[in-house]
Amino acid sequence: MTATTAPTKKALLMLDYQVALCEEGPYLRMPPLAAQIAERGVLATAEKVLTSARAAGVFVVHVRLAFDPSYRLRTNRLPRFDPYEQNRAMLADSPEAQIVKALAPISGEPVIDKGCVDPFVGTPLREVLAAEGVTEVVLGGVATNLVVESAARHASDSGLQVTVVEDMCASFRADFHAFSVENMLPLFGAVIGSAELKF
Template sequence: MTTTSRKTALLLLDLQNEMVDPEGKIGGGGLAKVCAERNVVANAARALGAARERGLPVAHVRLGFRPDYADALSVAPRIEKLKQNKAAIAGTWGTEFPEPLTPKEGELLVTKQCVNPFFNTGLMNWLFANGVGHVVLGGVVTNLVVEMTTRAADDAGFAVTVLEDCCAAPNPDWHRFSVENIIPMFGSVSSVDAFVAGRG
């Protein structure tokens, strides 16, 4: 079955204030600057508008923890850094979205506590319940949540398309390596223009 014959959903991954705004505790470390240079928010907003016009299912995924981080299962060093900075605490500005990407009523909002958006969330069940067979992805960081989602979605039998110009990493080499070498093994790489034109 080709991607054109499968029901498509748009998943926007971690495009929240903490990541994409220069005032964000993660974005301020350089990610927001790269996002601005790549027009990630504006590009994602174009993709979101196209999905809404076509009546496609849309899910907004964000990273968000309890204030005490008791729900953070990972013991990786990056999580300790989040704790030290009190970053991505649910209910704060950092876990909300920039205005162009504000979820609308009827769109799924998923809060996760790890890289994989399918772990301990209802996202996978929501996709199956909506008859989705093809997921289109955009988000940050490319080599973390975007790559992880691509791998996990492929494992679950979904066709995957990554909108390269809706993604960014703080190190451009990480982004480039992921979209050129890793993601193509599990899905396809496309652009917002192609998605808007109905080709992705």
């Protein structure tokens, strides 16, 4: 009797493509990250991949850092997260917490709000993927060595296959991004360019 392999079902996870992180303007919180995003053309690449995923009928999930007014749902309680609460920053309804216009969700695409770096911690993301029958996640986001790495680690440990689209990602410094894609992310999945990606 020959064993059969179940078909792979992919989901595209769009990670932290938010106004405060990605766009020059009054809501920008991390200029070095936005500069790397612009230099690498990340948003244009992400838009192309997102368009292809939608055309192929791939399940798309958007993830963002966004807080409720109490900040009690914030799962990361390290001091480096304290300024969000102190400054009433990244509230879910605020302009800065929104996903950039070019990558904005459309009908049928869920948005997962998280209170930490890892998009799986304190959110229903894993359960949502399981309910959709997803077996492989395709990741793109900012910053490479934070949310993308955290998502890749958690997804692979949860039994999902992981593909990271390198040119959909950027970090605060070019060397941070390079170290992650060359040394860390390959431990948890495939790292490819958008030209290699097939849906």
